[in-house]
Amino acid sequence: MDSAIRIIDVKKTFDGNDFVLKGMNLDIPKGALTAIIGFSGTGKSVMLKHILGLFKPTSGKIEVLGTDIATLPPDELTKFRCHFGVLFQSAALFDDMTVLENVCFPLLEHRREIPYKKVIEIAEEKLRLVGLDKKHFQKLPNQISGGMQKRTGLARALALDPEILIYDEPTTGLDPILTEMVDNLILETHKHIKGTTSIMVSHDLYAAFRIADYVAMLDAGRVLLFGKPEDFYKSEIELVKRFVAKGMKHQ
Ligand SMILES: Nc1ncnc2c1ncn2[C@@H]1O[C@H](COP(=O)(O)OP(=O)(O)O)[C@@H](O)[C@H]1O
Ligand SMILES: [Mg+2]
Incomplete structure (x- = not known):
């Protein structure tokens, strides 16, 4: 199994006292969809x-496509970030640009x-x-629905x-119908673009198990369990059992 990302014994403290990451080890497989789950505040x-490359580890190493990301000088880091496509909870679109202009922006920059x-x-x-009709391309973000904003x-x-x-x-705060639409969009996009490595942090266990090839559960700044979804159902680890039971109750 080739890794896209290798997190090697990474520790991180912001204040020199409390460690948010406490020796994290994780290999994220290339070409797969990996979900990162875990209770709130565990370091996802x-x-x-x-x-x-937005934070540097206090100790340890992060290799992204074979590159030690923390050692890149700022201008090379900026270039390196072109390897990433990022979608956060809020779509973070530019309000004063049309849908089309928003998508042109990274191309005009890089x-x-x-x-x-x-x-x-x-x-x-x-x-x-991503399934957006041409009739919306010239609209501003506030003239389209939340689902279309995510697509943009x-x-x-x-x-x-x-x-x-x-x-x-990506689906925190969305209603169930929109959540399913966004989850499916992530899955379809992953399948459509051959070889892409997708990493999704999700509080939605049901969705994570449905669409992910691999799942990593974090706890207190470490990886508690990494495996296929079925490994989580079978796990004897108390915290994993609790998280799975809690996650499935919502369905
Ligand atoms: N920039 C920061 N400075 C100091 N502490 C931070 C910073 N970012 C996150 N933390 C702390 O790190 C811990 C993990 O946060 P986070 O990774 O955001 O959790 P989550 O698993 O919910 O995504 C939290 O205790 C949070 O307060
Ligand atoms: Mg978070």
Whole structure:
């Protein structure tokens, strides 16, 4: 199994006292969809920010596609981030730009060599890929529904053809119907783009087990269990059993 990301004995403290990551080890498989689960405050978002190079580990190492991300100088880190497409809980669209302009933005920033006409073509293709109709392309984010905003955010994340897609709680706060739509969109996007590594932090256990190839459960800054969804149902670890029981009660 090839790894896209290797987290090697990573420790992180912000204040020099409390360790948020306490020796984390995790290999995230290349080309698979991996869900990161765990109770709130266990270090899921902090881990993602280390992968993105936004935080540096206090000790340990993070390799992304074979590169030690924490040692990259700022300008190379900026370039390296083109390997990532990121979608957070809020789609974080630019309010004063149209749907199409939002998706063009990363291309205009990072692919200045591409002629403007081609940029538009690429952006339109990504919007179609995530199922957004052309009639919405010239609208502002506040003129489209929440579901369409998510689709636009995903199209923007896909603009640079990233090898790694990262989702942090993409469905938190959404109603059940929209949640299912976004989960399916993540799964379809993952399947459609061959070889993409997808990493999704989710509080929604049911969705994580339904769509993920692999699941990692974090607890108190460490990986408690990594495996296939079925490994979680079979697990004898008390905290895993509790989390699974709690997650399944909501369905
Ligand atoms: N920038 C920061 N400075 C200090 N503490 C932080 C920072 N970011 C996160 N933390 C702390 O790290 C812990 C883990 O947070 P987080 O990774 O966001 O949890 P979650 O698993 O819910 O995503 C929390 O106790 C949080 O307060
Ligand atoms: Mg979080």
